[in-house]
Amino acid sequence: MARGINKVILVGNLGADPETRYMPSGGAVTNIRIATSDSWKDKQTGDQQERTEWHNVAFFGKLAEIAGEYLRKGSQVYVEGRLRTRKWQDKQGNDRWTTEIVANEMQMLGSRSGQGGSTYTKQDDPGPARPAADSPPDDFDDDIPF
Numbered sequence: 001m002a003r004g005i006n007k008v009i010l011v012g013n014l015g016a017d018p019e020t021r022y023m024p025s026g027g028a029v030t031n032i033r034i035a036t037s038d039s040w041k042d043k044q045t046g047d048q049q050e051r052t053e054w055h056n057v058a059f060f061g062k063l064a065e066i067a068g069e070y071l072r073k074g075s076q077v078y079v080e081g082r083l084r085t086r087k088w089q090d091k092q093g094n095d096r097w098t099t100e101i102v103a104n105e106m107q108m109l110g111s112r113s114g115q116g117g118s119t120y121t122k123q124d125d126p127g128p129a130r131p132a133a134d135s136p137p138d139d140f141d142d143d144i145p146f
Helices: 061-070
Strands: 008-014 019-022 028-041 048-060 076-089 095-108 119-121
Touching (some): 008 048, 019 061, 028 061, 028 076, 048 061, 048 076
Parallel strands (some): 048 095
Antiparallel strands (some): 008 028, 019 028, 076 095, 095 119
């Protein structure tokens, strides 16, 4: 049985250019903020309402390098990842917590040429190819038996 599901999917626009830095190990980390907006009609006044949420997103490794190089303020982007809350200390030594999305997939939805976007996925060392345990067998007949 699964212990839980932690999955976030966002489509939104960057509020600022990405910030890329490198860890002592040499691995890249890129942080962005994505805005998503909801709109609705107020039932009492009939006025159109809108609310914007800001999401902190962190990319690591090759995906961080790609995000840092190609994303810019205003870029529309699709991001998949998981929520993570981490603890850190401010300059006064106070404990602080930040909840962010750790991205494992990104698709740029707009491009300079207007031809659509490109998809990038965080790649772990895949090792030798093997069939997925949950994929149907090759002789699977998908006709419904009734």
